[in-house]
Amino acid sequence: MMRDHVKLHAFKLADDVAVLVYMLTSGFPRDELYGLTSQMRRAAVSVPSNFVEGCARESQTEYLRFLEIAFGSLRELHYQLGLSRRLNYCTDIETAECESRIIEAEKVLNSLIRSLRNTKPLQPKPLQPK
Numbered sequence: 001m002m003r004d005h006v007k008l009h010a011f012k013l014a015d016d017v018a019v020l021v022y023m024l025t026s027g028f029p030r031d032e033l034y035g036l037t038s039q040m041r042r043a044a045v046s047v048p049s050n051f052v053e054g055c056a057r058e059s060q061t062e063y064l065r066f067l068e069i070a071f072g073s074l075r076e077l078h079y080q081l082g083l084s085r086r087l088n089y090c091t092d093i094e095t096a097e098c099e100s101r102i103i104e105a106e107k108v109l110n111s112l113i114r115s116l117r118n119t120k121p122l123q124p125k126p127l128q129p130k
Contacts, residue, residue, distance in 0.1 A: 003055035003063065005048075010112050013105035014047040014070065020098040021077065028089045036089070040080045046073040047105070064116050071113060074106050 005011045021044035025037045047070045054066025081099060084090050 005051045005055040008051065008055075008112070010105060010108040011048055011051040013101060013108055014051060014074070017074075017077070017098065017101045017105055018044040018048055020101060024084075024090060024094060024098055027094075028084070032089065036080060036084060036087070040077060040084070043073045043077040043080060046070070047077070060116060060119075064113065067109065067113050067116070071106070071109050074102060074109065078102050078106070 021040050025040050028037045050066045050070035050073065054063045054070070057063050057066065078099075081095055081102065085092060085095055
């Protein structure tokens with residue numbers, strides 16, 4: 001069963017986060033281009049990318065696995081955002097929108113993952129004798 005990632009609210013949030021992270025990191029120091037800037041951008045792009053790849057998978061187990069990877073990347077990004085603030089690469093004000101979107105994406109994605117874990121895949125009905 002093909003799923004449409006564009007219809008998922010969690011995907012839209014993840015996509016917003018990726019754009020916000022690119023905008024935020026464009027102001028980071030040049031010497032961080034291959035360090036924290038690159039790490040944050042890769043983590044941010046990984047989240048919606050894993051939605052897309054997971055939605056293209058046939059089995060629910062594989063789909064769930066890609067959503068779990070996306071969740072891990074969101075958590076990684078959450079940490080990196082805090083680190084960038086502590087290193088004074090950005091301010092609380094500059095990161096506020098990105099942080100709130102990350103938190104919202106984590107909550108929505110976590111709910112989706114939990115609901116999929118609690119849903120049993122459809123099983124063929126056993127044939128009943130006539």
